[in-house]
Amino acid sequence: SQTIHQWPATLVQPVGSPLSLECTVEGTSNPNLYWYRQAAGRGLQLLFYSVGIGQISSEVPQNLSASRPQDRQFILSSKKLLLSDSGFYLCAWSLERGVYEQYFGPGTRLTVT
């Protein structure tokens, strides 16, 4: 069966510090991968998606970047965090074709102080 992991679960970082959030998927090959941010009391905002290694599409201009160094690994990064980067970050995967339903990780709660 497939599983998706995210870490860390919670993170408190000062403004201006770097960020690295990791997401890994097990039990499937060549998944589509996604990063979302959910601000407090708000809906999900799609940040990045990837259809393969090294292929990243950015949905909104921002202070963040994403990388996919391996087939089942998706990393969200920032060189210098802003207060507005606080939120709940969710990684998800879906199959390349078919119903395309997404499977979400448990999320990372990021607080920038």
Next chain:
Amino acid sequence: GEDVEQSLFLSVREGDSSVINCTYTDSSSTYLYWYKQEPGAGLQLLTYIFSNMDMKQDQRLTVLLNKKDKHLSLRIADTQTGDSAIYFCAANNKFYFGSGTKLNVKP
């Protein structure tokens, strides 16, 4: 960009039916989804509907799709306190999500 809109809040009494509505703008989506998010957790797929269907029923859940009006709804029959959560609709053209509807079920 996408437009997927939902009302933000819904409050019902236990045992009543809940109806959560969603409108979308991009008619190219082949699948439309309903996800549930419990506090502090990721999203979990509840159900989906293929765009050539009008209705899909799955136990207490009924999904209605009006393609002409680009309107999707989720009906939960016999709503329970455990159904309290945020419900998101999404379209698969690029996995854009609505803002989520917070369902509060009062005992």
